[in-house]
Amino acid sequence: MSEIPSELKYTKSHEWVRTEDDGSLTIGITDHAQELLGDLVFVELPDVGDEMSAEDAACVVESVKAASDVYMPVNGEITAVNDALADAPETINDSPYDDGWLFKVSPSSSDQLDDLMDADSYETEIED
Template sequence: MTQVPNDLKYTQNHEWVRLEGDGQVTIGVTDHAQESLGDLVFVEPPEAGAIVRAEEACAVVESVKAASDVYTPVSGEVVEINETLADSPELINTDPYGEGWIMRIQLADASELDTLLDAAAYQELIADEG
């Protein structure tokens, strides 16, 4: 069964967002997304220092089935990328909410978090899709 942690926010494009204590957010793709994609073989994150805008494609995850864009849920500056994914993209499959995170962003506008789905709304979204 798909995991949907209650402490995260979600997008309709199947990204998750964790608010960190320093005004930054950590972003990745959801368990539902990685299940749909299958075994991941490549991740192309944005570059650290890049300025991203909410709802724009900023990264790519590629599986044995397909390539898929990752959309940033919020605007801001990419302050860190998960370098481990270059050699181990499968971490997104095995630990999507932990070691499989993709990037960290310094929030430009914290109010953008209010537009994201909570866990219950995200579970409803994936139930409607299934």
Template structure:
């Protein structure tokens, strides 16, 4: 299992079985402020890489959640829908957004590792 990051501030936890869990980064939730609503994708729907797969709304702004890799949504975090503040309090664990079955695992190679993502955030 490895964790990768996008320039749009999503994290992707890659599992050995060809699935991945997706959420927003600590940096993203810090920038958004208190999250008050999430719009999660429909289970069974397929998305291409960089498609808008959901929306996160905070007291400050709304932001799209982009699909970091192509694939089919296999699960959404109903706990997050019920309590959007999980995106703030535990963005890398309980605040995950959705799970996806990868349709093109090679796309993972284009994502950033933690060091590259930290550099991106530091320079933004």
């Protein structure tokens, strides 16, 4: 069974969102998503400073099997990216919620976070 940490928020497109103490958001793909994709071999990260809207394609993760877009969960600006993934994309398979994070966002407002799913709803979502 996929791991779904209870303190995170989730999207239908299998991103997870963690609210940090300073109000910024850290984003990655879920354990379920990395299982579906299989061995990851390439990550194309956004540029720091990019401003994007919710549901924009922010980056691309590719496994041996397929390429998949990762979407912005909210409106905001990219403030950091996980450069370590360039040489070790398999980190996303090994540690999707910690070392395998993708990018950080300064959200335009906090309202959109309420539209995201909690762990229970996400679990129901992926069971369907």
